[in-house]
Amino acid sequence: MTESLKSPTPIRLRGRSFLAIVLSPELPFSNWLAGLDDLARRSTGFFLGRPIVLDVAGLDLSREALEGLIEELQARNVRIMGIEGARASLLGPGMPPEMRGGRPAGDIEPAEDQAPTEAAAKPPAAAPAAVAAASPASVPQVTTVVPPSPASLLIETPVRSGQSIVFPEGDVTVLGSVASGAEIIAGGSIHIYGALRGRVMAGSVGNPDARIFCRKLEAELLAIDGLYKMADDMDPQLRGQPVQVWLDGDAIKATTLN
Amino acid sequence: MSKVVVVTSGKGGVGKTTSTAALGAALAQTGQNVVVVDFDVGLRNLDLVMGAERRVVYDLINVVQGDAKLAQALIRDKRLETLSLLPASQTRDKDNLTAEGVAKVMGELRKKFDWIICDSPAGIERGATLAMRHADVAVVVTNPEVSSVRDSDRIIGLLDSKTEIAERGGTMEKHLLLTRYDPNRADRGDMLKVDDVLEILSIPLIGIIPESMEVLRASNLGTPVTLSDASCAPAKAYSDAARRLMGETIPMAVPTDRKGLFGKLFGRRAA
Numbered sequence: 419m420t421e422s423l424k425s426p427t428p429i430r431l432r433g434r435s436f437l438a439i440v441l442s443p444e445l446p447f448s449n450w451l452a453g454l455d456d457l458a459r460r461s462t463g464f465f466l467g468r469p470i471v472l473d474v475a476g477l478d479l480s481r482e483a484l485e486g487l488i489e490e491l492q493a494r495n496v497r498i499m500g501i502e503g504a505r506a507s508l509l510g511p512g513m514p515p516e517m518r519g520g521r522p523a524g525d526i527e528p529a530e531d532q533a534p535t536e537a538a539a540k541p542p543a544a545a546p547a548a549v550a551a552a553s554p555a556s557v558p559q560v561t562t563v564v565p566p567s568p569a570s571l572l573i574e575t576p577v578r579s580g581q582s583i584v585f586p587e588g589d590v591t592v593l594g595s596v597a598s599g600a601e602i603i604a605g606g607s608i609h610i611y612g613a614l615r616g617r618v619m620a621g622s623v624g625n626p627d628a629r630i631f632c633r634k635l636e637a638e639l640l641a642i643d644g645l646y647k648m649a650d651d652m653d654p655q656l657r658g659q660p661v662q663v664w665l666d667g668d669a670i671k672a673t674t675l676n
Numbered sequence: 677m678s679k680v681v682v683v684t685s686g687k688g689g690v691g692k693t694t695s696t697a698a699l700g701a702a703l704a705q706t707g708q709n710v711v712v713v714d715f716d717v718g719l720r721n722l723d724l725v726m727g728a729e730r731r732v733v734y735d736l737i738n739v740v741q742g743d744a745k746l747a748q749a750l751i752r753d754k755r756l757e758t759l760s761l762l763p764a765s766q767t768r769d770k771d772n773l774t775a776e777g778v779a780k781v782m783g784e785l786r787k788k789f790d791w792i793i794c795d796s797p798a799g800i801e802r803g804a805t806l807a808m809r810h811a812d813v814a815v816v817v818t819n820p821e822v823s824s825v826r827d828s829d830r831i832i833g834l835l836d837s838k839t840e841i842a843e844r845g846g847t848m849e850k851h852l853l854l855t856r857y858d859p860n861r862a863d864r865g866d867m868l869k870v871d872d873v874l875e876i877l878s879i880p881l882i883g884i885i886p887e888s889m890e891v892l893r894a895s896n897l898g899t900p901v902t903l904s905d906a907s908c909a910p911a912k913a914y915s916d917a918a919r920r921l922m923g924e925t926i927p928m929a930v931p932t933d934r935k936g937l938f939g940k941l942f943g944r945r946a947a
């Protein structure tokens with residue numbers, strides 16, 4: 419610390435976006451938590467190592483109730499990175515920081531005359547569900563965060579167990595299969611030309627029009643815009659079939675293709 | 677040009693060590709210079725299956741740490757002079773295996789041998805990733821059951837991302853070796869079918885090794901099955917797989933159990 423304060427070397431601040439999962443609890447919490455337990459039980463490790471944001475907008479909560487909820491989540495190994503939609507009086511020391519936005523992070527420019535540590539400690543003004551992180555380096559430079567990216571991602575190889583493809587910018591197309599234990603999270607639709615055996619989440623940044631297409635349905639989990647279905651909830655008739663999945667209001671609909 | 681082959685699987689007990697010894701011996705029988713390398717630090721087995729456990733003086737970690745020369749650690753097989761073993765350490769911590777150290781040993785082995793066959797530990801941790809790191813070719817050992825197939829799929833993902841070849845932007849040559857295949861259980865539908873495994877893993881098949889008492893007998897004798905009885909079904913299957921590894925085209929048959937079939941017909945008649 420003292421070192422960096424003395425040193426005139428400016429540090430470089432970089433933005434980095436992460437796709438966070440937003441949990442929107444509903445009252446009564448006991449029911450909502452039971453639903454969460456059910457999801458966690460059926461999809462082990464789902465919340466592990468993911469950035470998770472708690473959206474409490476529209477809930478009239480006391481600070482005690484919010485603390486209680488966070489404790490309940492912690493007991494389930496769900497660590498909350500930030501809170502969205504809470505009154506300022508609810509937050510403060512000991513609570514996860516406030517988050518707003520949901521837009522990509524803009525450039526972060528270090529002010530020349532500021533002590534580097536101060537600059538580093540200053541949070542970016544608009545942190546989206548994508549979070550801006552700062553990392554030090556030796557050259558003063560303004561870094562652009564995300565280059566304009568194509569709205570679709572094509573994967574020509576099978577997606578293997580343990581692999582995770584996250585593409586909030588748009589559609590994902592996989593020419594091979596998606597293995598059991600693999601997952602794809604897309605901002606748009608997901609097209610799989612092989613067998614779908616893993617987990618896929620389409621429209622993950624709030625797009626109810628996203629769809630899922632696959633040549634052979636054997637999925638562990640299907641989700642569109644946060645609404646999900648597990649393998650056991652799916653119509654057994656659809657197993658092994660070429661299938662299209664879409665959202666009709668709050669219901670996930672699926673039908674065979676052709 | 678020497679080839680480094682990693683024998684890997686994710687799951688334990690599927691037949692990696694058995695396959696390393698059998699493939700190594702089969703390749704050596706064709707006159708190629710072969711070394712089998714045990715990466716299973718702390719749980720070494722390859723020396724037992726090769727019948728060399730009493731001859732281990734130095735091991736891979738000694739060589740990596742510079743305590744012994746490679747030539748001091750290599751054990752030449754008593755039956756086949758083209759076959760050698762580089763044993764693992766049973767006592768040292770696997771953290772002693774460093775990526776640079778292993779790279780250096782691999783470089784030296786490449787100068788001496790045509791084939792370097794690396795027996796990987798189970799799991800996806802350091803030992804397993806170091807064993808695959810410098811490989812040119814991977815033999816993915818899989819049993820026809822769901823958990824083994826899923827673990828193999830995971831390993832294939834690592835082969836395509838955590839290896840030198842992958843980091844240079846290339847793709848590793850991968851072969852599926854289906855082991856412990858039981859024709860009776862396959863007939864009864866208790867195991868995944870060959871086609872199902874191939875469809876899930878989508879890498880080419882290099883051999884199907886039947887479940888066999890011969891394998892257990894050979895490993896208890898400390899002899900690779902391809903050396904103990906070259907005419908038994910698993911030895912033939914391993915020899916064919918070794919030839920395919922060398923680039924030969926040999927037709928492949930799914931093992932059947934004649935007795936089983938006969939028994940079934942007979943049983944049906946009697947009923």
Ligand SMILES: Nc1ncnc2c1ncn2[C@@H]1O[C@H](COP(=O)(O)OP(=O)(O)O)[C@@H](O)[C@H]1O
Nearest residue numbers: 688689690691692693694856886887888891892
């Ligand atoms: N084809 C086979 N038929 C019968 N037993 C086998 C066969 N292949 C392996 N085994 C036995 O299975 C056990 C595990 O094999 P091993 O090669 O040590 O597996 P790994 O190295 O993958 O842990 C050993 O007891 C071995 O003798």
Ligand SMILES: [Mg+2]
Nearest residue numbers: 692693716721
């Ligand atoms: Mg072993």
